[in-house]
Amino acid sequence: YRVKRAGGGHSAFRQEDGRSTSQMERLSALHRAIERGELRLYFQPKVNAQSRAVVAHEALLRWVRPSGIVGPLDFIPLAESSGLILPIGRWVLREAVDVLRTGRLQEVCVNVSALELRQADYVDHLRSLLEESRVAPRQLWLELTESSLLEPRFVPVLQELKVLGVRTAMDDFGKGYSSLMSLVSLPIQMVKIDRSFIEGIGEDTPDQQRALEVVRGIVALATAYGLPTVAEGVETPEQANLLTKVGCTELQGYLFGRPEPLS
Ligand code: C2E
Ligand code: CA
Ligand code: CA
Ligand code: CA
Numbered sequence: 001y002r003v004k005r006a007g008g009g010h011s012a013f014r015q016e017d018g019r020s021t022s023q024m025e026r027l028s029a030l031h032r033a034i035e036r037g038e039l040r041l042y043f044q045p046k047v048n049a050q051s052r053a054v055v056a057h058e059a060l061l062r063w064v065r066p067s068g069i070v071g072p073l074d075f076i077p078l079a080e081s082s083g084l085i086l087p088i089g090r091w092v093l094r095e096a097v098d099v100l101r102t103g104r105l106q107e108v109c110v111n112v113s114a115l116e117l118r119q120a121d122y123v124d125h126l127r128s129l130l131e132e133s134r135v136a137p138r139q140l141w142l143e144l145t146e147s148s149l150l151e152p153r154f155v156p157v158l159q160e161l162k163v164l165g166v167r168t169a170m171d172d173f174g175k176g177y178s179s180l181m182s183l184v185s186l187p188i189q190m191v192k193i194d195r196s197f198i199e200g201i202g203e204d205t206p207d208q209q210r211a212l213e214v215v216r217g218i219v220a221l222a223t224a225y226g227l228p229t230v231a232e233g234v235e236t237p238e239q240a241n242l243l244t245k246v247g248c249t250e251l252q253g254y255l256f257g258r259p260e261p262l263s
Helices: 022-037 076-082 085-101 120-131 154-164 180-183 205-224 236-244
Strands: 039-048 052-066 068-070 107-113 141-146 168-174 190-193 229-231 250-252
Touching: 022 076, 022 085, 039 085, 052 085, 076 085, 085 107, 085 120, 085 141, 120 154, 154 168, 180 205, 190 205, 205 229, 236 250
Parallel strands: 052 107, 107 141, 141 168, 168 190, 190 229, 229 250
Antiparallel strands: 039 052, 039 250, 052 068
């Protein structure tokens, strides 16, 4: 296999001769990756917008191959369509909780796919994992995409998580089709504003002014309902300052740190 870096399309599964691999070949490659322990968690910091102090880290999955590092966009879709996301998701949770158990990080945010949340025993599994490791539920955040949270059946699951004390964030807000109503009616504890709004904020063009006004509106609504907001993909000091000015609670992006292995 020839491998390109994260974001390079489906290069993770391209053969030496350049031909695309079959679904079966790609699936067995991902199986082997799990068996060989080639999946790793990288961590990216999130800071308080006012103080700029690090408040938590987001766990982001990487496939570390001898030939290079593959990003999740290259293999999560296959993991989801094949069901492999379930064992992968359990591994991610166990790994994140272990990082908390050993005190290497104080708060960790984990990305969870809708398929994982559909498992009837998801919350029970999480509860026993936290109990066994003696990790406080408040140290763990689950990030769920806007689109996956649209499923009405998740409302009771979110309630259960809330009772357990594990907090949830709505990821990629503004990217999909959910209404502002879902933002304020779901039992979630954080809104993560999609990077597409943050990109380019800070340049003095009409488009950027509009993007900033949209962010200002989302933040105002969330704040009115007591929901903190985090802006993802912050790359420049200008963006950070404007986002702080419109009232974002937290900031995340390359400006403050790239995803990196714990070591
Ligand atoms: P996401 O949850 O929206 O994660 C943010 C993505 O933006 C990450 O890409 C991160 O590396 C990237 N990013 C962070 N700061 C910046 C910045 O300042 N500029 C730019 N241009 N990009 C930035 P990554 O790591 O490739 O992850 C892509 C997606 O894969 C994630 O999007 C998430 O939906 C999914 N994912 C990652 N880890 C997991 C996992 O453990 N489980 C599941 N189900 N999905 C995961
Ligand atoms: Ca996320
Ligand atoms: Ca995003
Ligand atoms: Ca996402």
